[in-house]
Amino acid sequence: MSDLVLETEKLGKVYKLGGRQIRALSDVNLKVEKGEFLSIMGPSGSGKTTLLNILGCLDRPSYGKVILDSVDVTKVSERELYKIRRHKVGFIFQNFNLLPYLSAVENVELPMEGTGKSKEEKRKRARELLKLVGLSEREKHRPLRLSSGEQQRVAIARALANNPAIVLADEPTGNLDSKTGHEIVKLLGKLNIEQGTTIVMVTHDSSKAALAGRILFLSDGKLLEKEKQGTHLLKKALACPNCGREIQPNDAFCPSCGKKL
Amino acid sequence: MKALGALTRAVKNVSRRKIRTFLVIIALSFSIAIMVSIPAGVIANQKATQDLSEDYNKIISDIQEEINKTATLIEIRASSGRPSAVPSGAPPFGFGQRGEAFINETVVDEIRSIEGVKDVVPFLEVSSEETTNETVNTPRGSFTISRPLYTIIGVPLNSSLIDSYTILPTNITAGRNLYDGDSGVLLVSSNLSDYLGIGVGDKIEVYGEYFSVVGIYEPAGQAATEVGTVYMNVYTVQSRTVYMNISDLQRITGNVGNTSRLDVYAADASYVDGIAEVIKTAYSELYVATYKDRLQNLERTQEMYQTTLENAESTLSQMQTVAFQEIVIVIDATSLIVLFTMLYTVRERTKEIGILKAIGFSNWNVMSQFMLEGILISLMAGVVGIAMGIVGAPLLSSLLLPSVNPFPTQQQGFPGQTVNFGTALSQSVTAVPDLQTILLVFGVAVALGAVGSLYPAWRAARTSPMEALRYE
Numbered sequence: 001m002s003d004l005v006l007e008t009e010k011l012g013k014v015y016k017l018g019g020r021q022i023r024a025l026s027d028v029n030l031k032v033e034k035g036e037f038l039s040i041m042g043p044s045g046s047g048k049t050t051l052l053n054i055l056g057c058l059d060r061p062s063y064g065k066v067i068l069d070s071v072d073v074t075k076v077s078e079r080e081l082y083k084i085r086r087h088k089v090g091f092i093f094q095n096f097n098l099l100p101y102l103s104a105v106e107n108v109e110l111p112m113e114g115t116g117k118s119k120e121e122k123r124k125r126a127r128e129l130l131k132l133v134g135l136s137e138r139e140k141h142r143p144l145r146l147s148s149g150e151q152q153r154v155a156i157a158r159a160l161a162n163n164p165a166i167v168l169a170d171e172p173t174g175n176l177d178s179k180t181g182h183e184i185v186k187l188l189g190k191l192n193i194e195q196g197t198t199i200v201m202v203t204h205d206s207s208k209a210a211l212a213g214r215i216l217f218l219s220d221g222k223l224l225e226k227e228k229q230g231t232h233l234l235k236k237a238l239a240c241p242n243c244g245r246e247i248q249p250n251d252a253f254c255p256s257c258g259k260k261l
Numbered sequence: 262m263k264a265l266g267a268l269t270r271a272v273k274n275v276s277r278r279k280i281r282t283f284l285v286i287i288a289l290s291f292s293i294a295i296m297v298s299i300p301a302g303v304i305a306n307q308k309a310t311q312d313l314s315e316d317y318n319k320i321i322s323d324i325q326e327e328i329n330k331t332a333t334l335i336e337i338r339a340s341s342g343r344p345s346a347v348p349s350g351a352p353p354f355g356f357g358q359r360g361e362a363f364i365n366e367t368v369v370d371e372i373r374s375i376e377g378v379k380d381v382v383p384f385l386e387v388s389s390e391e392t393t394n395e396t397v398n399t400p401r402g403s404f405t406i407s408r409p410l411y412t413i414i415g416v417p418l419n420s421s422l423i424d425s426y427t428i429l430p431t432n433i434t435a436g437r438n439l440y441d442g443d444s445g446v447l448l449v450s451s452n453l454s455d456y457l458g459i460g461v462g463d464k465i466e467v468y469g470e471y472f473s474v475v476g477i478y479e480p481a482g483q484a485a486t487e488v489g490t491v492y493m494n495v496y497t498v499q500s501r502t503v504y505m506n507i508s509d510l511q512r513i514t515g516n517v518g519n520t521s522r523l524d525v526y527a528a529d530a531s532y533v534d535g536i537a538e539v540i541k542t543a544y545s546e547l548y549v550a551t552y553k554d555r556l557q558n559l560e561r562t563q564e565m566y567q568t569t570l571e572n573a574e575s576t577l578s579q580m581q582t583v584a585f586q587e588i589v590i591v592i593d594a595t596s597l598i599v600l601f602t603m604l605y606t607v608r609e610r611t612k613e614i615g616i617l618k619a620i621g622f623s624n625w626n627v628m629s630q631f632m633l634e635g636i637l638i639s640l641m642a643g644v645v646g647i648a649m650g651i652v653g654a655p656l657l658s659s660l661l662l663p664s665v666n667p668f669p670t671q672q673q674g675f676p677g678q679t680v681n682f683g684t685a686l687s688q689s690v691t692a693v694p695d696l697q698t699i700l701l702v703f704g705v706a707v708a709l710g711a712v713g714s715l716y717p718a719w720r721a722a723r724t725s726p727m728e729a730l731r732y733e
Contacts, residue, residue, distance in 0.1 A: 053727050056619070058618075058619055058726045058727040058730070059725075059727045079623075079624065082618065082621055082622060082623040082624070082626075083621070083623075085618070085619065085620065085621045085726075086620070086621025086622075087621070089621075091619050091620065093619075093730070097612070097615075097616045097619070097730070098616075099270075099613060099616065101270075101273045101274060101277050102270070102273070109266075110266075110617075110620060111620040111621050113266050113267075113622070113626070114621075114622075114623070114626060158620065162621070
């Protein structure tokens with residue numbers, strides 16, 4: 001059984017502008033494993049957002065396949081795509097995209113509408129998530145009364161509302177100062193470790209990208225061959241190579257099988 | 262739960278744009294108020310026309326009945342109208358100060374001597390000294406007329422007459438009727454006793470002399486008391502009347518020897534024409550009305566009523582056409598107001614639509630969200646509009662509907678007064694919306710909110726999330 005959460009095969013996107021064809025993405029083959037924190041780096045116009053929009057089912061590729069949590073989403077009809085977006089994907093945007101007239105907790109509850117959860121269940125889950133991102137005290141505040149960093153934390157909590165297979169973060173630090181941006185990426189890393197959330201983050205900021213576990217590079221719509229390890233410890237790396245059970249970074253012996261690490 | 266969340270958001274969205282919502286609700290409210298008022302106006306006028314028709318039929322049948330009962334009666338009047346002022350007394354057919362005429366009592370004896378005459382009953386009708394101002398509403402506006410406060414009818418209190426003929430009112434509600442030989446006493450109509458606040462045993466001053474009220478009667482239908490002359494005064498204020506001994510009235514008004522009306526009873530119906538002919542020949546200045554004349558009058562009245570009703574129905578039909586056109590316009594306007602408001606809202610909130618779709622809202626979720634907002638606005642406007650309609654229906658319906666005046670020309674009322682009686686419909690009709698209309702309009706308002714927001718909501722639902730997210 002594959003541990004891949006997301007896989008693309010020869011993914012491409014071509015735009016037609018005034019009779020001209022613009023290749024935004026070309027033959028992108030991407031594999032994201034479960035529990036991975038991946039960042040995709042690239043300069044402006046390299047196709048990062050286009051890729052993320054296609055991965056998040058906000059846009060359709062011109063060709064190629066996108067297999068998300070074992071579902072080939074390119075074959076899902078437009079009318080049914082909302083279910084993929086609702087249950088399998090969590091989106092974090094550069095400019096937060098919170099609804100200004102809803103409080104923090106109501107914004108987090110929003111994706112849970114139509115999932116069959118009761119009002120109480122939704123409120124409980126939203127509060128848990130706000131606690132997770134450190135905003136328990138601010139749940140009744142509307143976005144305008146929150147700082148940029150706090151707004152992005154609410155957006156992160158919202159992305160996790162339906163426990164998605166993957167969280168896609170599009171330049172999540174783009175509208176934040178360096179320190180706050182750093183904290184946000186750290187928070188994503190923490191969620192990746194503690195919650196096992198699979199995260200794909202696109203950014204043009206190498207310092208933020210380096211905080212992920214693996215870094216890929218996108219240039220002119222093509223995914224480059226080279227990849228780098230980030231400073232983030234992949235959750236996968238914290239498993240015992242012998243029994244596969246979880247181990248801590250400082251363990252000398254596997255607490256489960258007792259073998260030397 | 263989903264609907265509740267959508268509703269909460271709809272309420273928040275509607276309330277966060279207060280001025281816009283207020284203006285839209287005001288605009289819609291006017292439309293809805295008109296929707297309430299126009300049917301109310303039409304229904305009120307339909308009812309008024311129906312009532313008019315029923316009243317007319319009742320009047321005609323009452324008159325017919327009365328005429329049938331008085332086949333042997335010949336009515337003689339000194340003038341064609343009613344008394345209105347104090348007479349100076351100028352026998353045999355002298356004219357009073359304001360133009361009314363009198364018949365000298367010597368004529369009574371002369372008529373009594375004609376072959377076939379069984380009895381002659383003299384009456385003296387005089388207006389009260391006091392006058393009252395009354396407002397008459399007409400399609401051309403309201404005006405105030407001055408008329409006597411009441412009419413005094415002097416009747417011969419002679420048991421041979423009062424027992425044999427209908428001389429006095431019969432419907433006594435308090436006290437007693439006038440008896441043979443009564444003097445210094447009055448029988449007062451209930452509307453006058455109410456007006457003056459007097460009862461049996463009280464005294465009132467009539468032409469400088471005090472009279473005791475011995476009884477109060479309920480006036481019969483106007484038509485029944487006006488047999489023979491057939492006034493078209495169905496919609497005027499019912500006469501306030503006082504009955505007293507004719508001798509008393511002649512004395513206090515300085516009309517000793519004067520009468521104003523004679524009821525001549527023939528021994529048999531076969532004598533009526535002959536008697537009438539003799540009287541007309543001998544007293545050419547008197548107005549003589551027999552059973553046949555009364556029937557002719559009745560036919561003329563019927564024709565007039567018929568014309569009036571036809572006019573009313575014709576104008577009512579015009580009113581219904583205009584009402585239908587106005588309702589169509591108002592419905593269109595309401596839908597368009599909702600449509601443009603919601604189109605603007607959808608455009609303004611494109612980004613929000615993108616966010617909702619990005620986090621997993623279905624097309625239907627988005628569509629229902631905007632439709633709910635449209636319905637919510639029209640719901641609020643429905644409540645305000647219906648309230649406005651209930652209060653403003655009389656004004657709005659009179660402004661928006663053509664006035665229904667079934668009386669094409671002015672009718673002659675009392676002598677010396679030209680009174681337009683076209684008050685039964687139009688201004689005097691008060692449009693009050695009924696519950697059925699209110700509920701229907703409320704339903705229509707909500708439905709128009711849904712219809713008006715359908716297209717904008719559909720557009721919102723079809724918006725591509727990616728494009729919507731780019732929208733600033």
